[in-house]
Amino acid sequence: MDFSFIDFSFLDVLDIILVAALLYYIYKLLKGTVAINIFIGIAFIFIIWKITQALHMEMLSGILGYLLSGGVIALIIVFQQEIRKFLLMIGTTNFSARSGFLNQLKFLKSEITSEMDTETIINSCLQLSKTKTGALIVIERTNNLDFLVNTGDAMNALLNQAIIQSIFYKNSPLHDGATIIRDNYIIATRVILPISDNTQIPSRFGLRHRAAIGVTEKTDAICLCVSEETGEISYIKDGGFVLYESTDALLKRVQEDTMA
Template identity: 50%
Template structure:
């Protein structure tokens, strides 16, 4: 019977769809988009049920809603789509990627963070004095759009300069510091705040801004809490707390 014919192409088709669903799940899990996704899925199931039941008026109304579904999904899931495309572009445009050998650019980034010792010393010192700080370390994603919201410094990286910038009476302390290629590129920068409902309420705007940038770029974020003095490292939307200078240095190295 034709409806039970199953070929290798069908197997590949199912495997690709399954992979796409899994990647979508990975991209939106732990974010507000996950709840929105389930809401859209429930509306779609309701629409199917209404069509099967023969409720013409309700079916037409829900059909109009589903008709603009693709546009609505693009608008609602814009941050997740941006992050996923960034991940794909970064993976295949890097020097080790498929297109890296043709579109190779000068690469100064490595696995370890340039100036990690100075950063770790400054963060640990600010932790002991409960000086709030938010540091964004640029990787492959260009952070110029965020640097332009603050003041461009382009200064040599040093422990004392970092502490001086985040000193409470400093005019540059409010906002984020952006580091690029082992230098302090900008300070007093405004970062997008995350709308993830799963972020603990005890975390303030610094942490939310760190999560927000991490969700949209591949930057590494370091947050020093002004309330507790705790140090958090946020990478790819995931937060890790560090309790010592050695642990922070190991995380950055």
């Protein structure tokens, strides 16, 4: 069969690869959020628009075209947090801080790094919960958190339950602020996090919870917060929080999100 009429060059292949990579990053950014449903709806309308253009259905393609072009401002408002995360992910990429180019391709993280020791993190939180010791642990995912590390005290300690408990011990000079974990290493303590200005946060939540919500609104990091008043463990992701009574359910959720 003769396919000589198809004009397919190297640049076309490169174009397809780059578009696929962009869509994958957008999916990773929106996965697990309400915005993913909006994105799927927009993608569906865009596909229909392209089909109607190819079939020369002028009226329908014109309507869909105006709908897509006129909704740019609305999309910026709807995806404000996601756009911020995407730009932050690009802007905080630090090639000199990693040993090799592949380590910057964070979507290959599960293939090039060891599995996160989530059991140690959860067990540490459980022990802190029993003594009602306040704690705020930030687990880095795709977005580089070096811009936050610089606000605290740098550390390069292998993840260990005793170290985590000693950091948040009430008389410890390191307990104030957040602790950041990256690739099974505690990389910083006493980190200052951005406080959320969300007015929907329950008034019973203090600065620790507001800081956890704030950093997850601006990055794709996940946080574990132990209340010093009640000992409850909160799981915070994408600006939302869940209180887990089941240790197994919490462990499973953290494992899934750190592997994603």
